[in-house]
Amino acid sequence: MPQPIQLKDHERDARLVRGRAIVGAIFVLLLTGVLIARLFYLQVIQYEHHSTLAENNRIHVQPLPPTRGLIYDRNGVIIADNRPSFSLTVSRERAGDWPAVLDTIVQVLELGEEDRALFEKRLRQGRRPFEPVPVLFELSEEQIARIAVNQFRLPGVEVVAQLVRHYPEGEHFAHSVGYVGRINEQELKKLDPVDYSGTHHIGKTGAEKFYEDVLHGQVGYEEVETNARGRVLRVLKHTDPVPGKDITLYLDLKLQQAAETALAGRRGAVIAIEPATGGVLAMVSQPSFNPNLFVTGIGFRDYSALRDSIDRPLYNRVLRGLYPPGSTVKPQVALAGLDAGVVNSASRVFDPGYYQLPGNSHKYRNWNRSGDGWVDLNLALARSNDTYFYDLALKLGIDRLHNYMSAFGLGTPVSLDLSEEATGLMPSREWKRINRRQGWFPGETVITGIGQGYMLVTPLQLAQATALVANRGKWVRPRLLKDADGMSPEQLMAAHLLEERETPPDIVAKNPHYWDQVTRGMIEVVHGARGTAHKVGLGSPYLIAGKSGTAQVVAIRQGEKYDRSKVRERHRDHALFVAFAPANDPKIAVAVMVENGESGSGVAGPVAKQVLDAWLLDEHGRLKPEFAPPQTAEVPSEQ
């Protein structure tokens, strides 16, 4: 039974709620009044305005694409700029029967069925309603005139001036700077639809791809009133786009050209790195191609010609070419041996021309069949003695060898800002167990010691491993970008404008003197009387530390001799050479790969020398003042 006091309470509550319900009703009426006022404002007061916009005219938000940042080489030479170009655009909605309009365009411009198919494909990719989609680029004066004359037959078709990417240096930087191309379906899904609403091109490869976010900028827009035929009557609102940042690369046009000249039309790769900064000074992959072809959409025939060429011009040999490093990794293997304590500068091995594992008849040949006799580390590097390194590798074992070689970046992506870098392969027990389902054999350790077997590296990795010797183990990732509006790649990464790539730990030798011993061996290669590449060093005004190598293309059977006359040209060995100079104060590290060049010291060595000369010497053949050594150049004396 309810008690009186509670009854009173209930009544009070009911009054309270009734009061609040009335307040609620007032509040509902007020807000409804606000809505009606707003609708009255839009539909009565602004009726004329909106009605005009809706009935006779249309309002459009036109995105204003930002201007893509320019790309310069280290001396301010333009590598990529934007050129005004006339394009033909079609707006599907304004065109009405757009397939018929396309037919008219093809007929007026006397184009073929292939072009029409391309137009249709481009038009189908249009995104925003009423958006004019460019279908044909780089119109000639005559084409513009023809369109103008036939304009009445072409509703929704316009000729517009656009900025289109242009690479004035053409083929020189196709493999490093890359190119931009039309945004494809897959890219469209990943892009910010707002920021790219006015942009038709995106970086596809190289620096253009890696620095896309930096180069692109921010979209602006314009709210315009257009008439039914799509002509802009009035700009209602305008916000400027923010142009992309200009970027400066470490690349040097002159060095790039010199390296290409040095290759003299042979297929191959050259990469030059400044050890202190990691800056990529030149990056050559020959043959190359004209990146301008890709910007506005390459024709099917041109593309298949490039793709199917036996010389593979689209193939980036510096980043994607995988080769057994051969003898070029001996300096790194030597450092591993010294640091692990399995050899020292005095320990010697007798080379009868081959090496045998204890209790095994298999002979691992030295390249010099007659043998080099007693060899120490210095001579082993100078002569590129295989027997010494077979022995060293076996003493070191694959586990330690794998760790040291990986620390040098072999078999790992090394660059800071080069896209599409191949990883390569530095084999280990674990790798073999997983991939070959087999244990590791000692014989495989032996041949890994001279860069053969499973090991595969890119020219970039070779250059970086060489730069690491020049840097005495200090890691700096190779990079293209020097500066983007005053920001280094590291600063861009810190500002989250780029994905971060950690720098691997420095290689710290137990005794820093080991670096000198390895460097001395590499100097002997070029300047020593018995050095494999002593011809390269003749008359050089500065000291070069180098190492030659050959990479087998086809395996030679045991006991068989490499006979060039029997081997077809494309199956001949690749010639390799790595070097840094001046050896006592390194300013440049180079890796050269000449496809089917056969001789590392004879073919790749001179190419490397020409690149070093181009960087270090002035026009009179003297060392440039900025590279002049602090003291007179001398071969460091034996201790």
Next chain:
Amino acid sequence: MSSNFDRVLSSDDVLRRRSTLLQRLHIDGPLLLLLTTLGVVGLFVLWSAGGKHWGLLFKQATSFGIGLTAMIAIAQIEPRFMARWAPLAYAGGVLLLLAVEFVGYTAMGATRWINIPGVIRFQPSEFMKLIMPMTIAWYLSARSLPPSLKHLAIALALIGVPFALILKQPDLGTAMLILVSGAFVLFIAGLRWLWIIGAAAAAVPVAVGMWYFVLHDYQKQRIHTFLDPESDPLGTGWNIIQSKAAIGSGGVFGKGWLLGTQSHLDFLPESHTDFIIAVLSEEFGLVGVCLLLLVYLLVVARGLVITAQAQTLFGKLLAGSITLTFFIYVFINIGMVSGLLPVVGVPLPFISYGGTSLVTLMSGFGILMSIHTHRKWIAQV
């Protein structure tokens, strides 16, 4: 005489004499009429907005049927029963929201769903829209009114937990609506004006402080676009610019059914869901929108009458909150489409295409009907 008196007062007899079929089914006639009107108007507008799409219309009509069934089913449940089970439902709802947080199904960048593959996929936050006012009403109805500071704090905590969980999904629109439905219970329960004004006044310096000291630039930018969508005309602003043009060009009498130009030219994105009022405004003009608003106001009025007449405090609080929240849906949706309010994903009740929101809304009205029709006979005398 005495036996006769007994007979007159027996509840069975009173009900039999007074009850119509609708009352026996626990259905409120006026509400049913108004909601059916809204549903039919919605189908007409959808036919135009959806581009005369039979499939769309059929699906929406089916949803409306399911909603009606749910409404009638819920109307059979006694309010007492709802009050008893509210705390358990609340606990279950929060657990489901936690489950979403940990094992939820993600679509379009938000984790809102619980997915049992092949069986069912649902949004627990949708249940919370009804459980929330029920829980707060249950809690406050057992306390003395107006709520003391302590009871207010507990009620706010009860609101805060699901609010935070839904905000994290992220689903700002639903989180706000759930917050509002809880807050309306407090309001109906007579929360002191001084506190309401105080809270509003305190929010300003807190917001200003956050703006200057806590938020990052990119967050500020996001809030800026949120508050002023027209500053981002290639994104959200595009919708607003186009919907304003569509509404404005409708004028006083509109262009006529199926004759809207803006909405049919793909100018207007989302024209059949959140932005459907733009189609209605363009085709039926100011007169059409005002008539629609009138129907909405009648629904609200009926809801407030039910609130005032409810016999239990629980019923009053719950009915008041459901009614006012319903109006907030309408206000936010029309306000956002006409460019008064920021764009949050709130559909227009009964008109926007979408089954889930329709069923939830009608379930809410089922609760209102239950409150109104399960009456003790003594109070009617």
